[in-house]
Amino acid sequence: MRPNIASVGSHVEQGHENAETLTPHAALIRRGVSPERTKMTLHDLEARFAGLSAAQHADFQDQHLGMVACQEALRAASRGNYGVGAVFVDPHGTVVEQGQNAVFYPHFRSDLHAEMVVMNAFEDRHPEVDTMRGYALVCSIEPCPMCFARLLAAGVQTVKFLAEDAWGGMLRHRQHLPDAWQRLEQRQAISQADVSESLRQLAADVFRLTLDLCRQKLWSR
Numbered sequence: 500m501r502p503n504i505a506s507v508g509s510h511v512e513q514g515h516e517n518a519e520t521l522t523p524h525a526a527l528i529r530r531g532v533s534p535e536r537t538k539m540t541l542h543d544l545e546a547r548f549a550g551l552s553a554a555q556h557a558d559f560q561d562q563h564l565g566m567v568a569c570q571e572a573l574r575a576a577s578r579g580n581y582g583v584g585a586v587f588v589d590p591h592g593t594v595v596e597q598g599q600n601a602v603f604y605p606h607f608r609s610d611l612h613a614e615m616v617v618m619n620a621f622e623d624r625h626p627e628v629d630t631m632r633g634y635a636l637v638c639s640i641e642p643c644p645m646c647f648a649r650l651l652a653a654g655v656q657t658v659k660f661l662a663e664d665a666w667g668g669m670l671r672h673r674q675h676l677p678d679a680w681q682r683l684e685q686r687q688a689i690s691q692a693d694v695s696e697s698l699r700q701l702a703a704d705v706f707r708l709t710l711d712l713c714r715q716k717l718w719s720r
């Protein structure tokens with residue numbers, strides 16, 4: 500039997516981020532949820548991922564890229580990082596970068612969210628590219644404020660995410676950006692990716708699986 504991911508996630512999406520929001524994780528520890536059980540839960544999500552097929556969902560425009568992002572998210576989760584992945588494609592639709600959250604492993608880097616990892620790699624490897632027109636980034640979870648601003652500064656034309664992040668996502672708060680940043684938004688389209696509901700739910704669950712542990716690590720610093 501695996502921990503109830505949904506209940507953990509729903510708790511996190513309510514209330515304020517303070518010591519109280521860390522309680523569910525502490526409660527899990529007190530109830531004796533061992534790392535082994537956490538691992539089994541990850542295995543369960545990996546099994547769900549293995550059961551999905553890009554070919555089975557040809558009707559969804561972003562299904563293939565969404566699966567790449569989710570695969571990266573699962574790798575991040577297996578390493579003790581936030582379970583978020585991202586993939587970057589050029590104007591021809593070719594995958595040019597893919598990556599995953601790397602905040603805690605191999606060592607703490609507060610900036611290495613999946614979107615940042617992907618954009619850092621692309622900008623370092625392709626200094627000759629001078630326009631982001633036609634480029635698209637697909638991430639498994641709605642971008643946070645830091646990544647939202649980074650993708651605006653980078654000029655990425657299209658940003659798509661699989662699952663909303665009601666607690667940490669920036670999309671619904673973008674009207675509060677300073678004017679200069681709002682102006683950058685004029686050249687970017689951001690929306691939910693066109694993927695199957697089962698893949699969207701998987702993206703949310705991989706993130707939720709890692710959320711309490713990662714937040715506790717962050718808050719303990």
Ligand SMILES: [Zn+2]
Pocket residue numbers: 612613614642643644645646647
């Ligand atoms: Zn972020």
